[in-house]
Amino acid sequence: MAENRFAKRMWHASSNAIREILKVTERPDVISFAGGLPAPSSFPVETINRIAGEILTADGCRCLQYGTTEGYWPLREAIANWVKVKGIETSPDQVLVLSGSQQGLDLMGKAFLDAGDRVIVEEPAYLAALQIFRSYEADLIPVKGDEEGYDPEALEAALKEHQPKFIYLVSTFHNPTGITYSVERRQKVAELAAKYDCYVIEDDPYGDLRYSGERVPALQTFNPERVVYLGSFSKIIAPGLRTGYAVVNNPEIRQKLVIGKQGADVHTSNLSQRIVQRFLAEGLLPGHIETICQDYKAKRDLMLESLEEHFPAGAKWVKPDGGLFLWVTLPEDISAIDVFPRAVEEKVAFVPGAYFFAQGGGENTLRLNFSNATFEQLQTGCARLGKVLKEFLD
Amino acid sequence: MAENRFAKRMWHASSNAIREILKVTERPDVISFAGGLPAPSSFPVETINRIAGEILTADGCRCLQYGTTEGYWPLREAIANWVKVKGIETSPDQVLVLSGSQQGLDLMGKAFLDAGDRVIVEEPAYLAALQIFRSYEADLIPVKGDEEGYDPEALEAALKEHQPKFIYLVSTFHNPTGITYSVERRQKVAELAAKYDCYVIEDDPYGDLRYSGERVPALQTFNPERVVYLGSFSKIIAPGLRTGYAVVNNPEIRQKLVIGKQGADVHTSNLSQRIVQRFLAEGLLPGHIETICQDYKAKRDLMLESLEEHFPAGAKWVKPDGGLFLWVTLPEDISAIDVFPRAVEEKVAFVPGAYFFAQGGGENTLRLNFSNATFEQLQTGCARLGKVLKEFLD
Numbered sequence: 001m002a003e004n005r006f007a008k009r010m011w012h013a014s015s016n017a018i019r020e021i022l023k024v025t026e027r028p029d030v031i032s033f034a035g036g037l038p039a040p041s042s043f044p045v046e047t048i049n050r051i052a053g054e055i056l057t058a059d060g061c062r063c064l065q066y067g068t069t070e071g072y073w074p075l076r077e078a079i080a081n082w083v084k085v086k087g088i089e090t091s092p093d094q095v096l097v098l099s100g101s102q103q104g105l106d107l108m109g110k111a112f113l114d115a116g117d118r119v120i121v122e123e124p125a126y127l128a129a130l131q132i133f134r135s136y137e138a139d140l141i142p143v144k145g146d147e148e149g150y151d152p153e154a155l156e157a158a159l160k161e162h163q164p165k166f167i168y169l170v171s172t173f174h175n176p177t178g179i180t181y182s183v184e185r186r187q188k189v190a191e192l193a194a195k196y197d198c199y200v201i202e203d204d205p206y207g208d209l210r211y212s213g214e215r216v217p218a219l220q221t222f223n224p225e226r227v228v229y230l231g232s233f234s235k236i237i238a239p240g241l242r243t244g245y246a247v248v249n250n251p252e253i254r255q256k257l258v259i260g261k262q263g264a265d266v267h268t269s270n271l272s273q274r275i276v277q278r279f280l281a282e283g284l285l286p287g288h289i290e291t292i293c294q295d296y297k298a299k300r301d302l303m304l305e306s307l308e309e310h311f312p313a314g315a316k317w318v319k320p321d322g323g324l325f326l327w328v329t330l331p332e333d334i335s336a337i338d339v340f341p342r343a344v345e346e347k348v349a350f351v352p353g354a355y356f357f358a359q360g361g362g363e364n365t366l367r368l369n370f371s372n373a374t375f376e377q378l379q380t381g382c383a384r385l386g387k388v389l390k391e392f393l394d
Numbered sequence: 395m396a397e398n399r400f401a402k403r404m405w406h407a408s409s410n411a412i413r414e415i416l417k418v419t420e421r422p423d424v425i426s427f428a429g430g431l432p433a434p435s436s437f438p439v440e441t442i443n444r445i446a447g448e449i450l451t452a453d454g455c456r457c458l459q460y461g462t463t464e465g466y467w468p469l470r471e472a473i474a475n476w477v478k479v480k481g482i483e484t485s486p487d488q489v490l491v492l493s494g495s496q497q498g499l500d501l502m503g504k505a506f507l508d509a510g511d512r513v514i515v516e517e518p519a520y521l522a523a524l525q526i527f528r529s530y531e532a533d534l535i536p537v538k539g540d541e542e543g544y545d546p547e548a549l550e551a552a553l554k555e556h557q558p559k560f561i562y563l564v565s566t567f568h569n570p571t572g573i574t575y576s577v578e579r580r581q582k583v584a585e586l587a588a589k590y591d592c593y594v595i596e597d598d599p600y601g602d603l604r605y606s607g608e609r610v611p612a613l614q615t616f617n618p619e620r621v622v623y624l625g626s627f628s629k630i631i632a633p634g635l636r637t638g639y640a641v642v643n644n645p646e647i648r649q650k651l652v653i654g655k656q657g658a659d660v661h662t663s664n665l666s667q668r669i670v671q672r673f674l675a676e677g678l679l680p681g682h683i684e685t686i687c688q689d690y691k692a693k694r695d696l697m698l699e700s701l702e703e704h705f706p707a708g709a710k711w712v713k714p715d716g717g718l719f720l721w722v723t724l725p726e727d728i729s730a731i732d733v734f735p736r737a738v739e740e741k742v743a744f745v746p747g748a749y750f751f752a753q754g755g756g757e758n759t760l761r762l763n764f765s766n767a768t769f770e771q772l773q774t775g776c777a778r779l780g781k782v783l784k785e786f787l788d
Contacts, residue, residue: 001644001646001647005506005559006505006506006650007504007505007506007507007508007511007530008508009504009508010504010505010650010653013650013653035460037459037460038459040455040456040458040459041455043454043455043458043459045450045454045455045458046454048450048454048458049446049447049450049451049454052443052446052447052450052665053443053446053447056439056442056443056446057443060437060439060440060442060443061434061435061437061439062434063634064434064437064439064442064632064633064634064635065431065432065434065437065632065633065634066429066431066628066633066634067634099493099636099659099663100659100660102657102659102660103658103659105657106657106658106659110401110403110404110529111400111401111404112399112400112401113401114401114402114403117401128656128657131656131657132657135504135653135654135657136401165399234460238458238459239458239459239460240457240458240459240460240461240663240664240665241458241663241664241665242493242659242660242661242662242663242664250395252395253395256400256404256407259404259407259529260529262522262525263496263499263500263522263525263526263529264497264500264658264659265493265494265496265497265500265636265658265659266494266496266636267636268636269493269634269635269636269663269665269666270634270635270636271446271634271635271663271665271666271669272663272665272666275665
């Protein structure tokens with residue numbers, strides 16, 4: 001079957017590289033730092049079990065019937081209340097429930113992107129976002145940044161030159177780099193979006209997982225109309241429920257997202273929505289996040305120690321204040337893509353950083369996840385990887 | 395905000411008309427024959443409650459973790475086994491789990507449709523399918539049919555003239571008309587698809603709900619490579635779980651659908667998938683479908699009787715062998731769109747048939763749902779609607 005039987009958007013579409021890597025690393029003897037999986041021990045299984053029983057007993061028929069595309073109203077209320085911790089003041093009708101926050105990227109692409117439209121993306125950027133925007137045949141314009149986010153001058157130059165439909169970013173505990181946009185930089189991005197009349201997608205699946213430093217208000221708070229905020233319960237309740245949300249204060253954008261979601265999946269699983277709603281309404285989330293953060297902080301710190309101990313002198317990394325990832329930079333002449341197969345032989349896996357670059361580069365970088373492994377695996381895996389890297393450095 | 399800020403696909407996109415009508419008819423005093431909702435009494439609430447508890451107790455952590463895009467393997471196995479009742483012989487790796495079978499329409503659009511590509515659709519056709527294919531900027535080519543499905547000569551003429559990417563159809567207990575493709579017509583469509591080198595989407599969310607007549611093998615069985623089969627658990631277990639499936643024997647098409655779903659929602663809710671898997675694995679589905687069919691058969695028959703009793707002589711309808719809908723044709727000079735507001739005043743609602751026509755027409759038709767109302771509502775609602783129709787006929 002000839003490739004050109006398919007839509008153009010599919011001609012060069014490949015399966016998500018990370019998901020393919022994950023398949024390789026599913027062998028039980030491989031210690032994987034590759035995925036972005038939460039620790040299964042962080043899932044509130046007993047609470048969800050109790051809540052599911054209560055919901056199905058009290059209101060099973062309505063829970064199992066079709067629902068509205070916008071989402072279960074009490075969940076939209078609970079989310080509008082929850083996002084206050086991020087500094088966001090909104091109302092339930094401006095909240096849309098999504099089947100995972102990633103669905104928001106797809107719906108924004110569907111709403112805004114014609115072939116040849118431009119989207120500004122970070123360099124490096126979240127891989128699935130790049131693939132989603134490409135699937136709408138958009139031109140991706142990578143813009144460099146530093147440990148505070150997009151470089152303001154480079155961003156302004158790109159906005160001027162390319163007139164993008166929107167700017168995409170992960171504002172807090174970035175995937176893959178772990179960085180967090182400073183308050184000043186958030187303000188600046190919001191300002192530039194207004195000045196050049198474009199929109200911003202603030203993707204924030206990790207922002208609640210802070211282990212050090214002070215909370216920063218959501219970028220959306222600096223321009224509520226221009227910024228679409230995407231949030232997730234995957235890392236703070238459970239990804240298997242596929243429940244995220246968008247805060248969309250602009251009614252026209254919101255309407256387009258709803259039309260897109262009607263066609264995509266009609267609505268998000270009502271059982272998932274009601275479980276999350278009850279979890280929020282019972283006030284369990286702050287305490288649960290605290291428990292997760294204690295665990296992940298210890299894991300982050302142990303991985304940092306283990307890198308210090310086992311990695312060769314030429315490797316560098318930055319300590320992130322939260323999230324799930326450490327970003328490692330190797331000497332320029334070493335390719336993490338070359339290291340990968342050798343690492344898998346030694347039964348340890350990671351994601352080569354080059355996959356996160358929209359237009360090439362970053363061969364000497366790699367991403368390590370510290371949330372999913374056990375403490376012992378963190379130490380053993382870093383020792384294994386350090387040994388392999390030393391081979392390459394010698 | 396100017397409409398042209400959005401992607402072209404959104405410029406003329408409106409919210410699904412039926413979903414808008416449903417909002418109007420949510421007033422509790424209105425008897426609604428408008429939606430396509432299953433009866434809440436048909437949901438196996440207690441069984442799902444028990445199963446959810448067992449799953450979360452036994453395997454909660456894995457159930458709440460991320461899963462693979464293709465779906466939970468034991469569910470794919472159970473579906474491969476289940477579709478044997480439709481005459482389909484397949485293997486689990488050819489089954490994809492979807493977040494409702496409608497997601498399959500969106501993913502097929504994403505895989506195949508560039509702007510200006512052609513899709514053959516029935517006249518009338520399932521409304522959401524028309525909207526989804528339009529969202530990929532496809533040209534819809536409506537082809538007339540009769541009570542056995544597409545008219546073979548008209549279909550061949552359209553295939554010759556328009557070289558469509560695929561043919562879309564609802565093979566059994568059609569939405570909105572209630573018709574079922576005959577064996578000969580299924581064979582013919584499969585033959586023509588092969589002859590003109592195009593694909594077929596067999597959308598079959600209602601096929602398990604048969605109240606009279608003999609089961610017909612799935613259209614896919616007449617050409618397993620060319621036909622993508624979409625099935626659903628929304629009408630036979632519960633729509634709120636958002637779980638459907640595709641049987642896709644062509645590996646290239648399957649790969650494109652998986653890539654599309656990775657971007658759309660990563661995977662379907664694992665809790666939903668595992669509930670459906672256990673329901674199937676415990677062998678509960680055939681008995682449960684029998685119970686639903688007894689109820690819906692009685693409702694269909696009561697609605698037919700009530701139409702006979704209350705509707706004016708000029709109205710005609712066909713008795714469907716299954717599904718959820720009766721399709722009514724009024725005299726040519728009466729518009730069901732004009733009847734609608736008057737009917738809502740009399741506290742009864744339906745869907746004007748014109749909405750199901752891709753290129754206009756069908757003003758004198760309307761769709762009635764009989765699954766969601768109670769027996770009393772069926773009688774009262776038909777009496778109310780008959781009274782309104784008589785006003786228009788006088």
